[in-house]
Amino acid sequence: MDCPRSNSSTCSSGATVNLTCAEPLRLVGGASRCSGTVEVRVRGEWRRMGPSGVGDQQVAAAVCRDLDCGSAVYGEHRDGFPRIPVWEVRRDCVKTSPVRECVFGSRLSSSEGVGVVCSDSVRLVSGSGLCSGSVQIWDGSWTGVCDGDLDQRGAEVLCRELGCGAPSLLQGALSPLGQTFHCEGHESALMDCPRSNSRTCSSGATVNLTCSEPIRLVGGVSRCAGTAELRLRGEWRRMRPSGLWNHEATDAVCRDLDCGFAVYGKHSDNFPRIPVWWVVPDCVKKSPVRRCVYGTGRFSTPGGVDVLCSDFILNRPIISVSVSDGASELQPQGVRVQLGSKFRVKCSVEPQYPGGSFRLLSPAAPPAQNRTLPAVNHSAHFLFSDADHAHKGNYTCVYLLQVFNHNFSSQSHTLQLSVGESDSDLIIRVVVILLLKLLYILPMYYYYCKVRARGGAVERPQRRLRRVQT
Incomplete structure (x- = not known):
């Protein structure tokens, strides 16, 4: 209204001017207007935004939104600036309101600030x-x-x-x-x-x-088990919780990985001391893990998090039988091995994870004595000698693997094994039995014929005598 005016008129309904002003917000020192250190103008004064602490990623999303600069790629805590008064901003406020409306303090002097990179276009x-x-x-x-x-x-x-x-x-x-x-x-x-x-x-x-979210599990036996790492600014680093790590936080990691739900998660300090990304556990319960990073990650620490998700699965093992001497025969129900032969049961699994062991469930021994062998080249061989009728029955392979002190298992289909003689042995046995029976029957038949012949010779003279008398 300080400007000179002319041509004053009254507007008809709907004919008024619509105006959009840029937010009093900017990113300075970056490669474009959509990257740099955050500054806010309040009461006509541009100041650096104060250290955001746990809200780096939330602030980055809000800044990119207010600047119409696309999506937030990352936000980070920065230090080394001149110590001057900065604008303090409420972190929860910026999620739904313009950054300018979330300024609450101006007395803080700090050498810190917030760097933001937006996707721009x-x-x-x-x-x-x-x-x-x-x-x-x-x-x-x-x-x-x-x-x-x-x-x-x-x-x-x-x-x-x-x-x-x-x-x-x-x-x-x-x-x-x-x-x-x-x-x-x-x-x-x-x-x-x-x-x-x-x-x-x-x-x-x-x-x-x-x-996919820029998060991964490394050093484990699958993509759904291992040590959590996060990529920020193009750099993969181990993830280190800034507070108490709990089951809900682990569940969030599994969620971002699309690996089901949490089975196990534990923070420990048994890792090499290197720079890490610090993550706020309470934040990851409701936000993507990347949004919950704070700090520059310049400090080295031995901390990290091991995670195991429910989508960690084992392939089904395969069971087969081979005979080293004698013969075997495939049958609709399973396998038949020759009586007295040596046979081998092989348990194997498609290459998936290193290590593990195989347990063979068989009728040849009580359950407590079922044998367990380590997996070598993803398989194990169980040897049996002198097959007899005690070896017949159902055989099953169980693949066992331990991850983070949790035991996982997968069971093969059941193979039915029968023990018997070979076809040639059966033929020989039948022939011998028939010969023995024949040797037993021939003397009896000879004796029978002889007795019968003797009886016929006595009967003929008696008939002649009766005819003479008659």
Whole structure:
């Protein structure tokens, strides 16, 4: 109203001017307006934002949102600035309100600040977290990437640009002939890729992308078991809790890994002393782990977290029988081995995890005496000699593996083993029995014929005598 005015008029309904002002917020000292150290202007004065502590990632998300700079790639605590008064900001407030509205103090002097990097020209919106959503790019305004405009290599570039892991789901038709982005995969940003065929998408026709969270479990026997590591600013570091690590925090790690639910999680100080990413356990219960990092991670520590998730599974072992002497025969019910032969039961499993052992459940010994052998090259061999009828019955292999003092097992199908003689032995046995029976019957038959012949010779003279008398 200090400006000179002219042409005063009354506006009809709906004909008023709409205005959007930039938030009194900026990032200074970075490579672009979307990266640098956070400064806020309050009461006409620009000041550095004070140390955010546990809210680095939440503040980064709020700053990128207020600056319309896409998605937050990371936020970090920084030190070494001149010690001057800074603006203090409530961390919980910035989740839903502009940063300027969350300033609550101005007396604090500090040499610390908050550094933020935003994705600048690309973002994922309306997703379940930082690494999923509908793809939008900045082209003077935020516009959706059309279905079919992004292929797998473009998705990999985009996920990397956002500080996320590899793409795990790309919803939308992949049409190389009609795509807009022609990425080779090595680009640092999606907008660095050659573009063509730019078009406006109809409602609901945008690409939806899900990138994996930048978290992993290493040193274990599967991707769902091991020591937790997190990638921030392109660097993988061990994850170190800043407070009490509990089951809910472990469950959050398994959630971000898409590994089911938590089975075991424990913090220990038995790791090499190296720089780590400090994580707030209470934060990870409700937010992606990446959002819960605070500090620069410059301090070395031996701390870390071992995690075991429910999607850690064992392959089903395979059971088979072979005979070293004698013969065996496959039958619909199982295997038949020759009586008195030596046979071997093999338990094996497809290569999946190192180590473990096999236990053979068999009728040849009471359950307490069932033998257990270590897995060598993912298999074990159980030897039996002089097969007899005590060896017949059901055999089962059980694969055993211990992870973080937790025992896991997987059981094979049941193999039925019978013990008997070979076909040639049976034929010989039948022939011998028949010969013995024949040798037994022939004397009796000879004696019978002889007796009968003698009886007939006595009967004939008596008949002649009766005829003479008659």
